[in-house]
Amino acid sequence: MNRKTLYALGVLTCAVLILALRLHTAGEALERDIAVHGVIGNEMLHGRSLYSDLWDHKPPLTYLAHAAFIALFGFSQRYVLAMNVAFALLSLLGVCWFARLLAKERWMALAAGLFFSLLSFDMLLQANQPNSEALAAPLLIWGIALWHAAATGKVDGRWSILAGALAFGSTLFKQQYILMPGLAALGSLAEAYFFSKDRLGPRVKMALAAGAVVVAGWALLLAIYWATGSLGDFIRTTFLFNQGYAGDLSLAGFNLLPRSALSLLPYLIATGLYLLATPLSGGGPSLLLTGWLLGAYLAVLLPGQYFAHYYQLLIPVLILGTVLLIHLAFARGRRILAALICAGVLAFSIAQTAEALSHPAREWSEIKYPGASFAESRALGLALRELLPAGEALYYFGASPSLFLYSGARAANSVFYSRMLKEPHILRAELAKREVANFYGKHFDIAIFGSDPVLLQSPGFPSVQASLDQDFEWVPTPCLHNKIYVRKSSPLLARLRKGLPALCQAEMADMGLAAR
Numbered sequence: 456m457n458r459k460t461l462y463a464l465g466v467l468t469c470a471v472l473i474l475a476l477r478l479h480t481a482g483e484a485l486e487r488d489i490a491v492h493g494v495i496g497n498e499m500l501h502g503r504s505l506y507s508d509l510w511d512h513k514p515p516l517t518y519l520a521h522a523a524f525i526a527l528f529g530f531s532q533r534y535v536l537a538m539n540v541a542f543a544l545l546s547l548l549g550v551c552w553f554a555r556l557l558a559k560e561r562w563m564a565l566a567a568g569l570f571f572s573l574l575s576f577d578m579l580l581q582a583n584q585p586n587s588e589a590l591a592a593p594l595l596i597w598g599i600a601l602w603h604a605a606a607t608g609k610v611d612g613r614w615s616i617l618a619g620a621l622a623f624g625s626t627l628f629k630q631q632y633i634l635m636p637g638l639a640a641l642g643s644l645a646e647a648y649f650f651s652k653d654r655l656g657p658r659v660k661m662a663l664a665a666g667a668v669v670v671a672g673w674a675l676l677l678a679i680y681w682a683t684g685s686l687g688d689f690i691r692t693t694f695l696f697n698q699g700y701a702g703d704l705s706l707a708g709f710n711l712l713p714r715s716a717l718s719l720l721p722y723l724i725a726t727g728l729y730l731l732a733t734p735l736s737g738g739g740p741s742l743l744l745t746g747w748l749l750g751a752y753l754a755v756l757l758p759g760q761y762f763a764h765y766y767q768l769l770i771p772v773l774i775l776g777t778v779l780l781i782h783l784a785f786a787r788g789r790r791i792l793a794a795l796i797c798a799g800v801l802a803f804s805i806a807q808t809a810e811a812l813s814h815p816a817r818e819w820s821e822i823k824y825p826g827a828s829f830a831e832s833r834a835l836g837l838a839l840r841e842l843l844p845a846g847e848a849l850y851y852f853g854a855s856p857s858l859f860l861y862s863g864a865r866a867a868n869s870v871f872y873s874r875m876l877k878e879p880h881i882l883r884a885e886l887a888k889r890e891v892a893n894f895y896g897k898h899f900d901i902a903i904f905g906s907d908p909v910l911l912q913s914p915g916f917p918s919v920q921a922s923l924d925q926d927f928e929w930v931p932t933p934c935l936h937n938k939i940y941v942r943k944s945s946p947l948l949a950r951l952r953k954g955l956p957a958l959c960q961a962e963m964a965d966m967g968l969a970a971r
Contacts, residue, residue, distance in 0.1 A: 462561040466551055469568040473543050476576040479812060480583045481536045484820040484833040484966075488586055489535065490857035491871045496521030497530045497859070498866050506688040510870050510886060512696050515676075516627030517587055530860060539585040542593055543575055549596035550771055556604055557740055557775060558782040566797055567778045570722070573804040574770050578811035579715040581764040581823050588767040591628040594621045596771050599639045602665065603743060606643045606658050619665030623672035630693070631757045633669065635750035635768070640665065642746030646739070691882060699880040700758075711752075715763035718807045719773055721800045726776025732783060740779065747772045763823075817966045828855045828905070828936035834962035835903075835934055836861025842954050843947070848898060852890070853905025853937060867897040873905055876916075887916065894919050900945035902927060906936045928952075932959045 485493070495509045495518045503509050505518060520538065528534035547568055554567035576583050598621030605615040622636040640662050647655040680686040712723060726748065733741045751768040755761065777800055784793035814822060820829045832855035839849075839862035849864035856871040858864070869889050870876060876887050894902075902923065927940035930951050939955065941948045 458561060462565065465561075465565040466548070466568055469547055469551075469565070469572045470544055472569075472572045473547060473575065474540055476572070476808070476812075477536060477539050477543070477583060480816045480819055481532065483584070483816040484829040485532070485535065485857040485860065486581065486584060486586075486820070486824060486827075486829055487854060487856065487872060489584055490829075490855065490860060492517050492521045492587075493525065493530070493535070494856050494859040494866050494871055496523075497525050500526060501865070504685065506692050507685045508869055510692065510875075510889070511872075512692050512700060513587065513629060514627045514693055516624065517590060520590055530863065532860065535585065539583075539589070542585055542590050545593035546575065546589075546596055546771070547571055549593055549600060550774060553596060553600035553603070553771075554775055554778045556600060556609060558778055560782065563778050563782050566781065566801075567774050569801065570774045570777065570804060571770070573808050574718060574722070574774065575767075576808060576811070577718045578814075578819060578823060579763060580718060580767050580770075581715075582767050582770070583819070586764045586767075587628045588764055591625045591632055592767070592771065594625040594628075595632065595635055595768075598622045598625065598636050599743075599747060602636065602640055602661075603643065603740065605661055606640075606647075606654070612657060612661050615661035615665045616668055619668030620672070622665065623669045626669070626673070627676075629754070630697075631754045632768075634753045634757075635747055635772075636665075638746035638750035638753075639743050640746070642742035642744070645746075646742040696880060696882050710761065713761065713763070713766070716766040716769070718804065719766065719769055721803045722773035722777045723769070725780045725796065725800060726773050729776050729780035729783060732780070740775075744772060744776055744779075748776070828853070829857060830966050830968055831855070831934055831936050831963065832858050833861050834966050834968060835932070835937055835939075835959055837962045838955055838958035839864065839901075841958055842950055843901075847901070847947075850894060850897070850899045850902040851904075853903065855905070855936070858903060858937075864901075867899040868893045891916065891919060894922070900942040900947050901951075902940045904938050904940070906938065930955055932956050933963055934959060 491511055492513075495505065495511055498509050499505060499518060499522045505515055509518075511518070521534075524534040524538040524541075528537050550571045551564040551568045555561060555564035558564070574580075574582070575589070582589065598618045601610070601614050601621070602618040604610040605612050605618065618636070622633060625632040625636070644655065644658050644662060647658050677686060677689075680689045712719060726744070730741055730745060733739055748769070751772055754768050755765040758765070777796075781793045781797050784790075784796060811819075817830065820827065836858045839858070843849075843862060843864060845863065847864050848867045849859065849862060850867040851858050851871070852868060853873050859866055870886050876883060876890065904923075923940050926942060926944075928943050928948060930939045930941055930948075932939055932955055939951070941951050
């Protein structure tokens with residue numbers, strides 16, 4: 456069996472590992488962000504508009520990706536698993552290709568692939584579900600890899616145009632992601648300036664071409680929203696709102712490696728050692744990796760709310776830094792040291808993964824999001840699915856919009872996370888007005904509200920509470936975090952009053968949840 460075949464089998468093994476690990480948590484209750492993205496994607500497939508109707512504050516590619524997989528696999532947790540595996544596999548291939556490009560050895564690429572297969576499933580990093588960081592990862596990895604290949608002459612310089620297109624695509628998940636390819640390219644330019652000035656001119660031209668693609672992409676996107684009459688909604692939502700949504704930017708709460716990112720510790724140490732061992736090395740990738748790592752940390756920092764899943768942005772660059780340290784030790788004749796580093800990092804990741812796998816899928820949500828209502832929403836949604844007619848509309852206002860996916864119901868509202876109407880920001884009154892209009896203008900017989908005591912204190916919501924008291928009947932269930940109201944004139948009232956409590960109790964018991 457030749458080396459190419461062995462390499463292909465090794466990559467295939469990593470791919471099978473990625474699939475097997477994700478199957479373990481395929482039944483985990485979906486967290487809030489993924490649920491929001493999913494319900495918006497599903498409603499877009501039914502003709503509703505993003506930003507002017509359906510509301511969330513990210514650029515559009517997140518919702519389009521969810522819509523595409525929902526169109527292929529249906530609005531159920533199957534589409535989430537399919538999307539999760541697909542994007543992880545694209546990232547795996549990118550990491551392997553980039554590692555081989557940098558270390559020039561197939562076994563180094565396989566080591567990188569194995570590291571990625573384990574780290575991309577990390578429980579405390581919330582990496583086992585496809586949040587925005589996981590969706591953007593293939594674009595970032597492949598984009599920076601293509602840039603480096605073009606800049607070092609491994610491929611034609613015109614591939615930098617595709618690198619720019621991938622960088623543009625990453626910004627359609629979150630705008631700050633441009634910092635990673637941008638600073639990586641700047642590091643590459645700095646390397647040429649200091650050590651190979653004959654390459655500086657071509658690299659500058661490639662950087663300008665890639666940057667022009669990013670600018671042109673955003674110009675085209677803004678033109679599309681202008682032509683459709685929703686440019687104002689897009690700007691207010693994805694730029695002006697996000698300025699106020701950002702948390703504390705004073706670095707007071709910033710942590711280089713929080714407890715939730717402990718799995719990255721050996722990789723961060725190894726990458727740091729590599730960068731220290733190859734300071735300003737001419738022709739090497741040190742400055743590119745330094746720029747990428749700095750860009751990743753800035754992307755974590757800018758929202759000002761250091762959620763665990765943000766630190767997933769560090770995974771690919773730290774894996775490559777670790778592989779390069781192993782390669783450096785091997786190239787300098789210290790093969791035992793190289794083997795010890797590889798074995799030590801791998802053993803650490805295997806131990807972390809084994810500990811996570813000791814928990815059944817139903818426990819992962821509570822471990823990752825203590826006190827959240829995601830598991831309860833899954834139980835309630837599955838119970839509703841047994842009782843609701845296909846396509847039934849549901850009005851939900853709370854913190855766990857996965858109810859729509861699990862129940863199969865259509866959404867009667869536009870804002871899917873109650874926090875967006877509880878905190879002061881420039882769009883609060885506008886969004887509250889939109890939700891009140893939905894409550895009175897959309898046809899639905901079931902309304903579910905989260906248990907937040909200040910939920911109905913947003914502008915306009917007192918009238919909603921009055922309507923609930925007058926026109927709806929509360930249906931008692933074992934749920935601690937959700938209150939279910941059914942319209943008194945609806946034929947669903949008798950069915951839900953009779954069947955929902957027992958079904959909900961059974962689903963909650965199946966998930967190991969305590970009931971009220």
